[in-house]
Amino acid sequence: MDLAVEGLGHRYGGTEVLRDISLEIPAGRILCVVGPSGCGKSTLLRMIGGLERPSAGRVVQIGEAPATSLNPLTFVFQDFALLPWRSVAGNVSLVLEDNALPRARRDAIIADVLARTRLSDFAHALPRQLSGGMKQRVAIARALAVDPAVLLMDEPLSALDAQTRELLMEDLIGLWSRTPFTAIYVTHNLAEAVRLGHRIAVLSRRPGQVREVVEIDMPLADRQAGDPELEAVQARLWDLMRDEARAADAELLDG
Amino acid sequence: MADATDSHGSKPPRTDAAASREIRFRGGGFRPQSNRWAGIAVFIVLIALVEIGLRQGWISALTLPRPSAVGATLWQLWESGNLTRHLFPSLSRLAVGGAMGALAGIAIGVAIGLFGLARAGLVPLVAAIFPIPKIALLPLFVIWFGIGEGSKYALIALGTFTPTVVATFGAVDNVDRTLIRMGQSFGLTWWSIVRKIVLPGAMPGILSGLRVSLAIAIILLVAAEMLGAQAGIGAYILEAGSLYDLDRLFAGVVILSALGVTLSWAMGLLEKRVLRWRA
Ligand SMILES: Nc1ncnc2c1ncn2[C@@H]1O[C@H](COP(=O)(O)OP(=O)(O)O)[C@@H](O)[C@H]1O
Ligand SMILES: [Mg+2]
Numbered sequence: 001m002d003l004a005v006e007g008l009g010h011r012y013g014g015t016e017v018l019r020d021i022s023l024e025i026p027a028g029r030i031l032c033v034v035g036p037s038g039c040g041k042s043t044l045l046r047m048i049g050g051l052e053r054p055s056a057g058r059v060v061q062i063g064e065a066p067a068t069s070l071n072p073l074t075f076v077f078q079d080f081a082l083l084p085w086r087s088v089a090g091n092v093s094l095v096l097e098d099n100a101l102p103r104a105r106r107d108a109i110i111a112d113v114l115a116r117t118r119l120s121d122f123a124h125a126l127p128r129q130l131s132g133g134m135k136q137r138v139a140i141a142r143a144l145a146v147d148p149a150v151l152l153m154d155e156p157l158s159a160l161d162a163q164t165r166e167l168l169m170e171d172l173i174g175l176w177s178r179t180p181f182t183a184i185y186v187t188h189n190l191a192e193a194v195r196l197g198h199r200i201a202v203l204s205r206r207p208g209q210v211r212e213v214v215e216i217d218m219p220l221a222d223r224q225a226g227d228p229e230l231e232a233v234q235a236r237l238w239d240l241m242r243d244e245a246r247a248a249d250a251e252l253l254d255g
Numbered sequence: 256m257a258d259a260t261d262s263h264g265s266k267p268p269r270t271d272a273a274a275s276r277e278i279r280f281r282g283g284g285f286r287p288q289s290n291r292w293a294g295i296a297v298f299i300v301l302i303a304l305v306e307i308g309l310r311q312g313w314i315s316a317l318t319l320p321r322p323s324a325v326g327a328t329l330w331q332l333w334e335s336g337n338l339t340r341h342l343f344p345s346l347s348r349l350a351v352g353g354a355m356g357a358l359a360g361i362a363i364g365v366a367i368g369l370f371g372l373a374r375a376g377l378v379p380l381v382a383a384i385f386p387i388p389k390i391a392l393l394p395l396f397v398i399w400f401g402i403g404e405g406s407k408y409a410l411i412a413l414g415t416f417t418p419t420v421v422a423t424f425g426a427v428d429n430v431d432r433t434l435i436r437m438g439q440s441f442g443l444t445w446w447s448i449v450r451k452i453v454l455p456g457a458m459p460g461i462l463s464g465l466r467v468s469l470a471i472a473i474i475l476l477v478a479a480e481m482l483g484a485q486a487g488i489g490a491y492i493l494e495a496g497s498l499y500d501l502d503r504l505f506a507g508v509v510i511l512s513a514l515g516v517t518l519s520w521a522m523g524l525l526e527k528r529v530l531r532w533r534a
Contacts, residue, residue, distance in 0.1 A: 049440060051436060051439060051440055070442075071440075071441050071442050073440075074440070074441065075437070075440040075441075077433060077436075077437060079433060081433050081434055081436070081437035083434060083451070083452065083455070083456075084532050084533070085455045085456075085458075085532035086532075094438075094441075094443070094451060095441040095443070097447065097451075098442065098443050098444055098447050126532050128532070128533075128534055142441075146441060
Protein backbone atom coordinates (compact mmCIF):
# COMPACT_ATOMS: atom_id res chain seq x y z
CA MET A 1 0.00 0.00 0.00
CA ASP A 2 1.41 3.39 -1.05
CA LEU A 3 0.23 6.81 0.03
CA ALA A 4 0.19 10.04 -1.91
CA VAL A 5 -0.48 13.58 -0.76
CA GLU A 6 -1.97 15.65 -3.56
CA GLY A 7 -2.03 19.44 -3.54
CA LEU A 8 -2.77 19.60 0.15
CA GLY A 9 -3.28 22.99 1.75
CA HIS A 10 -4.67 24.11 5.06
CA ARG A 11 -5.55 27.23 6.97
CA TYR A 12 -6.51 27.73 10.60
CA GLY A 13 -8.82 30.71 10.52
CA GLY A 14 -6.90 33.36 8.65
CA THR A 15 -3.52 31.68 9.05
CA GLU A 16 -2.33 29.63 6.13
CA VAL A 17 -0.38 26.73 7.58
CA LEU A 18 0.26 24.44 4.61
CA ARG A 19 0.29 25.25 0.90
CA ASP A 20 0.12 22.90 -2.07
CA ILE A 21 1.95 19.93 -0.58
CA SER A 22 2.42 16.93 -2.84
CA LEU A 23 4.36 13.90 -1.65
CA GLU A 24 4.60 10.23 -2.46
CA ILE A 25 5.16 7.61 0.17
CA PRO A 26 6.07 4.27 -1.40
CA ALA A 27 5.57 1.11 0.63
CA GLY A 28 8.47 -0.16 2.68
CA ARG A 29 10.36 3.11 2.84
CA ILE A 30 10.76 5.88 5.36
CA LEU A 31 9.98 9.45 4.35
CA CYS A 32 11.34 12.07 6.71
CA VAL A 33 9.69 15.46 6.85
CA VAL A 34 11.86 18.26 8.19
CA GLY A 35 11.13 21.93 8.57
CA PRO A 36 11.35 24.78 11.07
CA SER A 37 9.05 24.58 14.05
CA GLY A 38 5.55 25.84 13.42
CA CYS A 39 5.70 25.13 9.69
CA GLY A 40 2.85 22.65 9.87
CA LYS A 41 4.62 19.28 10.06
CA SER A 42 2.35 17.91 12.78
CA THR A 43 -0.70 19.27 11.01
CA LEU A 44 0.37 17.52 7.80
CA LEU A 45 0.88 14.26 9.63
CA ARG A 46 -2.52 14.46 11.33
CA MET A 47 -4.10 14.97 7.92
CA ILE A 48 -2.28 11.99 6.45
CA GLY A 49 -3.52 9.92 9.38
CA GLY A 50 -7.11 11.12 9.05
CA LEU A 51 -7.24 12.99 12.36
CA GLU A 52 -7.88 16.31 10.67
CA ARG A 53 -9.43 17.49 7.38
CA PRO A 54 -7.31 19.56 4.98
CA SER A 55 -8.98 22.65 3.56
CA ALA A 56 -7.61 21.85 0.11
CA GLY A 57 -6.21 18.81 -1.65
CA ARG A 58 -6.35 15.24 -0.41
CA VAL A 59 -4.48 12.23 0.82
CA VAL A 60 -4.97 9.03 -1.16
CA GLN A 61 -4.21 5.43 -0.46
CA ILE A 62 -2.99 3.44 -3.46
CA GLY A 63 -3.68 -0.26 -3.18
CA GLU A 64 -5.20 -2.13 -0.28
CA ALA A 65 -3.66 -2.39 3.15
CA PRO A 66 -2.66 -5.95 4.05
CA ALA A 67 -5.67 -7.80 5.47
CA THR A 68 -3.71 -8.59 8.63
CA SER A 69 -3.35 -4.92 9.48
CA LEU A 70 -5.70 -3.93 12.30
CA ASN A 71 -5.03 -0.21 11.95
CA PRO A 72 -3.31 0.67 8.67
CA LEU A 73 -2.35 4.25 9.59
CA THR A 74 -0.82 4.23 13.06
CA PHE A 75 0.67 7.12 15.00
CA VAL A 76 3.63 7.32 17.34
CA PHE A 77 3.35 10.56 19.27
CA GLN A 78 6.06 12.86 20.54
CA ASP A 79 4.71 12.78 24.09
CA PHE A 80 4.16 8.99 24.02
CA ALA A 81 0.43 9.26 24.82
CA LEU A 82 0.41 6.28 27.19
CA LEU A 83 -2.49 5.77 29.58
CA PRO A 84 -0.90 6.29 32.99
CA TRP A 85 -3.43 3.99 34.66
CA ARG A 86 -2.56 1.01 32.50
CA SER A 87 0.52 -1.16 32.70
CA VAL A 88 2.86 -1.56 29.75
CA ALA A 89 0.99 -4.67 28.62
CA GLY A 90 -2.33 -2.93 29.31
CA ASN A 91 -1.38 -0.02 27.09
CA VAL A 92 -0.61 -2.39 24.24
CA SER A 93 -3.75 -4.37 24.97
CA LEU A 94 -5.88 -1.21 24.71
CA VAL A 95 -5.49 -0.97 20.95
CA LEU A 96 -6.33 -4.65 20.44
CA GLU A 97 -9.40 -4.87 22.65
CA ASP A 98 -11.79 -3.40 20.09
CA ASN A 99 -10.84 -6.07 17.58
CA ALA A 100 -12.54 -9.42 17.93
CA LEU A 101 -9.37 -11.36 18.61
CA PRO A 102 -9.31 -14.54 20.66
CA ARG A 103 -7.76 -13.93 24.05
CA ALA A 104 -4.79 -16.17 23.34
CA ARG A 105 -4.07 -14.41 20.05
CA ARG A 106 -4.12 -11.03 21.77
CA ASP A 107 -1.76 -12.20 24.49
CA ALA A 108 0.56 -13.63 21.85
CA ILE A 109 0.66 -10.31 19.98
CA ILE A 110 1.40 -8.43 23.19
CA ALA A 111 4.18 -10.81 24.13
CA ASP A 112 5.62 -10.59 20.63
CA VAL A 113 5.74 -6.79 20.38
CA LEU A 114 7.09 -6.42 23.91
CA ALA A 115 9.85 -8.86 23.03
CA ARG A 116 10.63 -6.95 19.84
CA THR A 117 10.98 -3.72 21.80
CA ARG A 118 12.88 -5.45 24.64
CA LEU A 119 10.16 -4.70 27.17
CA SER A 120 9.13 -8.21 28.18
CA ASP A 121 10.48 -7.75 31.69
CA PHE A 122 8.40 -4.61 32.20
CA ALA A 123 5.02 -5.88 31.06
CA HIS A 124 3.44 -5.10 34.42
CA ALA A 125 5.17 -1.78 35.13
CA LEU A 126 3.18 1.44 35.10
CA PRO A 127 4.26 4.28 32.78
CA ARG A 128 5.38 6.47 35.67
CA GLN A 129 7.96 3.84 36.58
CA LEU A 130 9.57 4.00 33.13
CA SER A 131 12.22 6.28 31.69
CA GLY A 132 11.38 8.42 28.67
CA GLY A 133 13.11 6.06 26.29
CA MET A 134 11.20 3.08 27.64
CA LYS A 135 7.92 4.97 27.40
CA GLN A 136 8.55 5.64 23.75
CA ARG A 137 9.44 1.98 23.24
CA VAL A 138 6.06 1.11 24.76
CA ALA A 139 4.41 3.49 22.32
CA ILE A 140 6.31 1.83 19.47
CA ALA A 141 5.31 -1.61 20.74
CA ARG A 142 1.70 -0.46 20.84
CA ALA A 143 1.97 0.77 17.27
CA LEU A 144 3.53 -2.48 16.09
CA ALA A 145 0.79 -4.49 17.79
CA VAL A 146 -1.82 -3.40 15.26
CA ASP A 147 0.48 -4.41 12.39
CA PRO A 148 0.36 -1.00 10.71
CA ALA A 149 0.76 -0.51 6.97
CA VAL A 150 2.20 2.95 7.60
CA LEU A 151 3.72 4.34 10.79
CA LEU A 152 3.17 8.05 11.29
CA MET A 153 5.79 9.31 13.70
CA ASP A 154 5.64 12.89 14.98
CA GLU A 155 9.02 13.79 16.46
CA PRO A 156 9.06 10.50 18.36
CA LEU A 157 12.51 11.14 19.81
CA SER A 158 12.31 14.86 20.55
CA ALA A 159 11.32 14.45 24.18
CA LEU A 160 14.36 12.29 24.89
CA ASP A 161 17.96 13.02 25.78
CA ALA A 162 20.73 12.56 23.22
CA GLN A 163 21.91 9.14 24.39
CA THR A 164 18.43 7.68 24.60
CA ARG A 165 17.69 9.13 21.18
CA GLU A 166 20.71 7.38 19.70
CA LEU A 167 19.71 4.05 21.26
CA LEU A 168 16.12 4.32 20.09
CA MET A 169 17.27 5.29 16.62
CA GLU A 170 19.27 2.06 16.50
CA ASP A 171 16.18 0.22 17.71
CA LEU A 172 14.11 1.69 14.91
CA ILE A 173 16.74 0.83 12.31
CA GLY A 174 16.88 -2.70 13.71
CA LEU A 175 13.11 -3.06 13.55
CA TRP A 176 13.03 -1.75 10.00
CA SER A 177 15.89 -3.98 8.85
CA ARG A 178 14.16 -7.11 10.12
CA THR A 179 10.77 -6.23 8.67
CA PRO A 180 10.75 -3.11 6.51
CA PHE A 181 7.79 -0.90 7.32
CA THR A 182 6.46 2.23 5.67
CA ALA A 183 6.84 5.35 7.72
CA ILE A 184 6.47 9.08 7.66
CA TYR A 185 8.86 10.44 10.19
CA VAL A 186 8.44 14.08 11.17
CA THR A 187 11.37 15.73 12.88
CA HIS A 188 13.18 18.99 13.17
CA ASN A 189 16.40 17.12 13.86
CA LEU A 190 18.42 16.81 10.66
CA ALA A 191 20.75 14.17 12.10
CA GLU A 192 17.75 11.89 12.72
CA ALA A 193 16.46 12.60 9.24
CA VAL A 194 19.66 11.52 7.49
CA ARG A 195 19.94 8.38 9.62
CA LEU A 196 16.38 7.17 9.11
CA GLY A 197 15.10 8.67 5.88
CA HIS A 198 15.19 7.03 2.47
CA ARG A 199 13.81 10.36 1.35
CA ILE A 200 13.76 13.65 3.14
CA ALA A 201 11.20 16.31 2.34
CA VAL A 202 12.22 19.80 3.40
CA LEU A 203 9.37 22.15 4.20
CA SER A 204 9.64 25.92 4.16
CA ARG A 205 8.52 28.06 7.07
CA ARG A 206 4.81 28.72 7.47
CA PRO A 207 2.95 28.35 5.21
CA GLY A 208 4.76 25.06 4.78
CA GLN A 209 5.60 24.19 1.20
CA VAL A 210 7.86 21.42 -0.08
CA ARG A 211 11.17 23.10 -0.88
CA GLU A 212 13.00 20.01 -1.91
CA VAL A 213 12.96 16.23 -1.61
CA VAL A 214 16.37 14.67 -1.04
CA GLU A 215 17.01 10.97 -1.64
CA ILE A 216 19.65 9.01 0.25
CA ASP A 217 20.58 5.68 -1.31
CA MET A 218 22.75 4.30 1.47
CA PRO A 219 21.04 1.34 3.23
CA LEU A 220 19.78 2.24 6.69
CA ALA A 221 21.87 -0.43 8.37
CA ASP A 222 25.08 1.05 6.98
CA ARG A 223 24.44 4.56 8.22
CA GLN A 224 26.65 5.51 11.14
CA ALA A 225 26.66 8.73 13.12
CA GLY A 226 29.40 10.92 11.65
CA ASP A 227 29.49 9.25 8.22
CA PRO A 228 30.94 11.86 5.79
CA GLU A 229 28.34 11.24 3.11
CA LEU A 230 25.50 11.72 5.59
CA GLU A 231 27.20 14.77 7.03
CA ALA A 232 27.31 16.26 3.57
CA VAL A 233 23.58 15.67 3.07
CA GLN A 234 22.88 17.07 6.51
CA ALA A 235 24.90 20.18 5.71
CA ARG A 236 22.92 20.63 2.52
CA LEU A 237 19.64 20.26 4.37
CA TRP A 238 20.80 22.80 6.90
CA ASP A 239 21.67 25.20 4.07
CA LEU A 240 18.15 24.81 2.76
CA MET A 241 16.63 25.31 6.16
CA ARG A 242 18.80 27.91 7.83
CA ASP A 243 17.12 31.02 6.47
CA GLU A 244 13.68 29.51 6.92
CA ALA A 245 14.40 28.57 10.50
CA ARG A 246 15.82 32.00 11.28
CA ALA A 247 12.81 33.74 9.77
CA ALA A 248 10.39 31.36 11.48
CA ASP A 249 12.08 31.95 14.79
CA ALA A 250 11.54 35.70 14.48
CA GLU A 251 7.81 35.40 13.79
CA LEU A 252 5.09 35.94 16.32
CA LEU A 253 3.54 32.63 17.24
CA ASP A 254 -0.01 33.76 16.59
CA GLY A 255 0.97 35.88 13.54
CA MET B 256 45.62 32.29 41.42
CA ALA B 257 47.91 30.27 43.63
CA ASP B 258 44.88 29.58 45.77
CA ALA B 259 42.95 28.27 42.81
CA THR B 260 45.62 25.76 41.81
CA ASP B 261 45.85 24.62 45.42
CA SER B 262 42.22 23.69 45.55
CA HIS B 263 42.74 21.22 42.72
CA GLY B 264 45.42 19.42 44.69
CA SER B 265 44.83 16.60 47.12
CA LYS B 266 44.87 18.80 50.21
CA PRO B 267 41.81 18.40 52.44
CA PRO B 268 39.22 21.17 51.98
CA ARG B 269 39.83 24.23 54.12
CA THR B 270 37.49 24.56 57.03
CA ASP B 271 38.95 27.47 58.99
CA ALA B 272 36.26 29.72 60.36
CA ALA B 273 37.28 32.82 58.44
CA ALA B 274 36.78 31.59 54.88
CA SER B 275 34.35 28.68 54.87
CA ARG B 276 30.83 28.27 56.02
CA GLU B 277 28.34 25.53 55.41
CA ILE B 278 25.56 26.54 53.02
CA ARG B 279 22.45 27.24 55.06
CA PHE B 280 19.57 24.83 54.31
CA ARG B 281 16.58 26.78 53.04
CA GLY B 282 14.53 24.14 51.27
CA GLY B 283 12.33 23.09 54.18
CA GLY B 284 8.61 23.50 54.84
CA PHE B 285 5.61 23.50 52.50
CA ARG B 286 5.44 19.74 52.72
CA PRO B 287 3.15 18.80 55.60
CA GLN B 288 3.92 15.37 56.96
CA SER B 289 0.98 13.34 58.08
CA ASN B 290 1.01 12.58 61.76
CA ARG B 291 -2.21 11.05 63.02
CA TRP B 292 -1.17 11.32 66.66
CA ALA B 293 -1.13 15.11 66.52
CA GLY B 294 -4.78 15.09 65.47
CA ILE B 295 -5.77 12.71 68.23
CA ALA B 296 -3.75 14.70 70.77
CA VAL B 297 -5.62 17.90 69.87
CA PHE B 298 -8.92 16.14 70.53
CA ILE B 299 -7.79 14.68 73.82
CA VAL B 300 -6.41 17.99 75.08
CA LEU B 301 -9.56 19.90 74.15
CA ILE B 302 -11.85 17.32 75.74
CA ALA B 303 -9.73 17.20 78.87
CA LEU B 304 -9.76 20.99 79.15
CA VAL B 305 -13.55 21.10 78.89
CA GLU B 306 -13.95 18.31 81.44
CA ILE B 307 -11.61 19.98 83.91
CA GLY B 308 -13.13 23.41 83.32
CA LEU B 309 -16.64 22.14 83.99
CA ARG B 310 -15.59 20.27 87.12
CA GLN B 311 -13.65 23.28 88.45
CA GLY B 312 -16.53 25.57 87.59
CA TRP B 313 -14.64 28.00 85.33
CA ILE B 314 -16.93 26.87 82.51
CA SER B 315 -20.63 27.25 83.25
CA ALA B 316 -22.54 23.96 83.19
CA LEU B 317 -25.20 25.72 81.12
CA THR B 318 -22.89 26.19 78.17
CA LEU B 319 -21.38 22.74 77.67
CA PRO B 320 -22.10 19.22 78.83
CA ARG B 321 -19.41 17.23 80.57
CA PRO B 322 -17.50 15.08 78.05
CA SER B 323 -17.76 12.19 80.50
CA ALA B 324 -21.55 12.56 80.60
CA VAL B 325 -21.68 12.65 76.81
CA GLY B 326 -19.60 9.47 76.78
CA ALA B 327 -21.98 7.81 79.22
CA THR B 328 -24.95 8.87 77.06
CA LEU B 329 -23.31 7.36 73.99
CA TRP B 330 -22.71 4.15 75.90
CA GLN B 331 -26.35 3.97 76.98
CA LEU B 332 -27.41 4.66 73.43
CA TRP B 333 -25.37 1.71 72.29
CA GLU B 334 -26.48 -0.60 75.13
CA SER B 335 -30.17 0.11 74.63
CA GLY B 336 -29.96 -0.55 70.90
CA ASN B 337 -31.15 2.96 70.17
CA LEU B 338 -27.92 3.74 68.37
CA THR B 339 -28.69 1.30 65.58
CA ARG B 340 -32.33 2.39 65.63
CA HIS B 341 -31.20 5.92 64.75
CA LEU B 342 -28.06 5.21 62.78
CA PHE B 343 -29.48 2.63 60.40
CA PRO B 344 -32.18 4.85 58.84
CA SER B 345 -29.70 7.70 58.60
CA LEU B 346 -27.12 5.57 56.84
CA SER B 347 -29.61 4.13 54.42
CA ARG B 348 -30.93 7.61 53.55
CA LEU B 349 -27.37 8.74 53.01
CA ALA B 350 -26.58 5.72 50.85
CA VAL B 351 -29.72 5.86 48.69
CA GLY B 352 -29.84 9.64 48.27
CA GLY B 353 -26.11 10.00 47.90
CA ALA B 354 -25.85 7.19 45.34
CA MET B 355 -28.71 8.64 43.28
CA GLY B 356 -27.23 12.11 43.31
CA ALA B 357 -23.66 11.01 42.65
CA LEU B 358 -24.52 8.61 39.82
CA ALA B 359 -26.80 11.12 38.12
CA GLY B 360 -24.17 13.80 38.67
CA ILE B 361 -21.41 11.73 37.10
CA ALA B 362 -23.60 10.80 34.14
CA ILE B 363 -24.73 14.36 33.48
CA GLY B 364 -21.23 15.70 34.13
CA VAL B 365 -19.73 13.32 31.57
CA ALA B 366 -22.45 14.27 29.09
CA ILE B 367 -21.69 17.96 29.61
CA GLY B 368 -18.00 17.21 29.19
CA LEU B 369 -18.54 15.35 25.92
CA PHE B 370 -21.47 16.94 24.09
CA GLY B 371 -21.70 20.56 23.07
CA LEU B 372 -25.48 20.51 23.21
CA ALA B 373 -25.55 19.14 26.76
CA ARG B 374 -23.01 21.76 27.77
CA ALA B 375 -24.94 24.63 26.25
CA GLY B 376 -28.23 23.39 27.65
CA LEU B 377 -27.30 22.19 31.12
CA VAL B 378 -24.43 24.31 32.42
CA PRO B 379 -26.66 27.35 33.01
CA LEU B 380 -29.22 25.13 34.72
CA VAL B 381 -26.60 23.63 37.03
CA ALA B 382 -25.24 27.09 37.75
CA ALA B 383 -28.75 28.17 38.69
CA ILE B 384 -29.36 25.21 41.00
CA PHE B 385 -25.94 25.18 42.63
CA PRO B 386 -26.25 28.23 44.90
CA ILE B 387 -29.78 27.43 46.14
CA PRO B 388 -29.60 26.25 49.74
CA LYS B 389 -31.24 22.90 49.17
CA ILE B 390 -32.71 22.91 52.65
CA ALA B 391 -35.00 25.70 51.51
CA LEU B 392 -36.52 23.26 49.03
CA LEU B 393 -37.42 20.65 51.62
CA PRO B 394 -41.04 21.79 52.06
CA LEU B 395 -41.42 21.61 48.30
CA PHE B 396 -40.00 18.10 48.23
CA VAL B 397 -42.37 17.08 51.01
CA ILE B 398 -45.25 18.16 48.79
CA TRP B 399 -43.79 16.36 45.77
CA PHE B 400 -42.49 13.18 47.34
CA GLY B 401 -44.38 12.93 50.63
CA ILE B 402 -43.23 13.28 54.20
CA GLY B 403 -41.65 9.80 54.15
CA GLU B 404 -38.32 8.69 52.77
CA GLY B 405 -38.91 10.06 49.27
CA SER B 406 -38.43 13.71 50.17
CA LYS B 407 -35.28 12.92 52.15
CA TYR B 408 -33.77 10.93 49.29
CA ALA B 409 -34.61 13.76 46.91
CA LEU B 410 -33.03 16.41 49.10
CA ILE B 411 -29.81 14.47 49.59
CA ALA B 412 -29.71 13.48 45.93
CA LEU B 413 -30.12 17.06 44.74
CA GLY B 414 -27.52 18.27 47.21
CA THR B 415 -24.91 15.78 46.03
CA PHE B 416 -25.90 16.10 42.38
CA THR B 417 -24.74 19.66 41.70
CA PRO B 418 -21.20 19.52 43.13
CA THR B 419 -20.71 16.14 41.45
CA VAL B 420 -21.79 17.51 38.07
CA VAL B 421 -19.48 20.48 38.34
CA ALA B 422 -16.51 18.38 39.49
CA THR B 423 -17.15 15.75 36.81
CA PHE B 424 -17.39 18.00 33.83
CA GLY B 425 -14.37 19.94 34.99
CA ALA B 426 -12.50 16.67 35.31
CA VAL B 427 -13.62 15.51 31.85
CA ASP B 428 -12.49 18.85 30.39
CA ASN B 429 -9.10 18.27 31.91
CA VAL B 430 -8.57 14.82 30.46
CA ASP B 431 -5.47 14.96 28.30
CA ARG B 432 -6.74 15.54 24.73
CA THR B 433 -3.68 13.84 23.28
CA LEU B 434 -4.84 10.60 24.91
CA ILE B 435 -8.23 10.92 23.26
CA ARG B 436 -6.55 11.67 19.92
CA MET B 437 -4.41 8.60 20.47
CA GLY B 438 -7.53 6.48 21.00
CA GLN B 439 -9.06 7.82 17.81
CA SER B 440 -5.86 7.24 15.88
CA PHE B 441 -5.99 3.57 16.81
CA GLY B 442 -9.59 3.35 15.68
CA LEU B 443 -11.08 2.72 19.13
CA THR B 444 -14.85 2.95 19.29
CA TRP B 445 -16.46 6.00 20.85
CA TRP B 446 -17.64 3.93 23.78
CA SER B 447 -14.18 2.46 24.34
CA ILE B 448 -12.67 5.94 24.39
CA VAL B 449 -15.21 7.10 26.97
CA ARG B 450 -14.84 4.01 29.14
CA LYS B 451 -11.10 3.44 28.92
CA ILE B 452 -9.70 6.94 28.46
CA VAL B 453 -12.16 9.65 29.49
CA LEU B 454 -13.59 8.09 32.65
CA PRO B 455 -10.31 6.88 34.19
CA GLY B 456 -8.68 10.17 33.25
CA ALA B 457 -11.46 12.11 34.94
CA MET B 458 -11.49 9.84 38.01
CA PRO B 459 -9.19 11.93 40.24
CA GLY B 460 -11.39 14.98 39.76
CA ILE B 461 -14.60 13.00 40.17
CA LEU B 462 -13.41 11.48 43.43
CA SER B 463 -12.38 14.79 44.94
CA GLY B 464 -15.79 16.15 43.93
CA LEU B 465 -17.39 13.18 45.70
CA ARG B 466 -15.62 14.13 48.89
CA VAL B 467 -17.33 17.50 48.85
CA SER B 468 -20.65 15.92 47.90
CA LEU B 469 -20.45 13.50 50.78
CA ALA B 470 -19.99 16.25 53.36
CA ILE B 471 -22.94 18.14 51.87
CA ALA B 472 -24.98 14.94 51.97
CA ILE B 473 -24.44 14.57 55.71
CA ILE B 474 -25.49 18.17 56.36
CA LEU B 475 -28.64 17.72 54.30
CA LEU B 476 -29.38 14.37 55.91
CA VAL B 477 -29.54 15.97 59.33
CA ALA B 478 -31.62 18.85 58.04
CA ALA B 479 -34.09 16.49 56.41
CA GLU B 480 -34.38 14.37 59.53
CA MET B 481 -35.03 17.41 61.64
CA LEU B 482 -38.10 18.08 59.57
CA GLY B 483 -40.26 15.10 60.18
CA ALA B 484 -38.57 11.84 60.97
CA GLN B 485 -39.24 9.37 63.78
CA ALA B 486 -35.75 7.92 63.73
CA GLY B 487 -32.39 9.15 62.55
CA ILE B 488 -29.50 11.12 63.97
CA GLY B 489 -31.11 14.40 62.95
CA ALA B 490 -34.35 13.53 64.73
CA TYR B 491 -32.41 12.47 67.79
CA ILE B 492 -30.48 15.76 67.89
CA LEU B 493 -33.63 17.82 67.35
CA GLU B 494 -35.43 16.06 70.17
CA ALA B 495 -32.49 16.54 72.53
CA GLY B 496 -32.27 20.19 71.57
CA SER B 497 -35.92 20.92 72.22
CA LEU B 498 -35.59 19.33 75.67
CA TYR B 499 -32.37 21.24 76.22
CA ASP B 500 -30.67 17.91 76.91
CA LEU B 501 -27.07 18.92 76.19
CA ASP B 502 -25.65 15.45 76.89
CA ARG B 503 -27.78 13.85 74.20
CA LEU B 504 -27.38 16.77 71.83
CA PHE B 505 -23.63 16.45 71.99
CA ALA B 506 -23.81 12.68 71.76
CA GLY B 507 -25.65 13.18 68.47
CA VAL B 508 -23.04 15.68 67.29
CA VAL B 509 -20.27 13.22 68.16
CA ILE B 510 -22.01 10.53 66.12
CA LEU B 511 -22.21 12.90 63.14
CA SER B 512 -18.55 13.79 63.44
CA ALA B 513 -17.62 10.14 63.66
CA LEU B 514 -19.75 9.50 60.58
CA GLY B 515 -17.95 12.27 58.71
CA VAL B 516 -14.52 11.01 59.71
CA THR B 517 -15.38 7.43 58.80
CA LEU B 518 -16.75 8.37 55.40
CA SER B 519 -13.79 10.55 54.61
CA TRP B 520 -11.47 7.75 55.64
CA ALA B 521 -13.38 5.35 53.38
CA MET B 522 -13.06 7.86 50.53
CA GLY B 523 -9.33 7.96 51.20
CA LEU B 524 -9.13 4.18 50.89
CA LEU B 525 -11.15 4.26 47.69
CA GLU B 526 -8.91 6.96 46.21
CA LYS B 527 -5.83 5.01 47.14
CA ARG B 528 -7.20 1.92 45.43
CA VAL B 529 -8.62 3.54 42.32
CA LEU B 530 -5.79 6.03 41.81
CA ARG B 531 -2.95 3.65 42.50
CA TRP B 532 -1.47 4.59 39.13
CA ARG B 533 -0.64 8.05 40.35
CA ALA B 534 2.68 8.69 42.02
N1 LIG C 1 -5.71 23.29 16.19
C1 LIG C 1 -5.09 24.41 15.79
N2 LIG C 1 -5.75 25.59 15.72
C2 LIG C 1 -5.15 26.72 15.32
N3 LIG C 1 -3.86 26.79 14.96
C3 LIG C 1 -3.13 25.65 14.99
C4 LIG C 1 -3.70 24.42 15.42
N4 LIG C 1 -2.75 23.46 15.37
C5 LIG C 1 -1.63 24.08 14.92
N5 LIG C 1 -1.85 25.39 14.69
C6 LIG C 1 -0.88 26.36 14.17
O1 LIG C 1 -0.45 25.86 12.94
C7 LIG C 1 0.94 26.05 12.79
C8 LIG C 1 1.61 24.74 12.49
O2 LIG C 1 1.58 23.91 13.63
P1 LIG C 1 2.23 22.48 13.70
O3 LIG C 1 1.68 21.64 12.61
O4 LIG C 1 2.10 21.96 15.08
O5 LIG C 1 3.76 22.83 13.38
P2 LIG C 1 5.06 21.92 13.59
O6 LIG C 1 4.63 20.56 13.98
O7 LIG C 1 5.75 21.98 12.27
O8 LIG C 1 5.88 22.60 14.62
C9 LIG C 1 1.43 26.71 14.04
O9 LIG C 1 1.56 28.09 13.79
C10 LIG C 1 0.35 26.44 15.03
O10 LIG C 1 0.26 27.51 15.94
MG1 LIG D 1 4.94 19.45 15.75
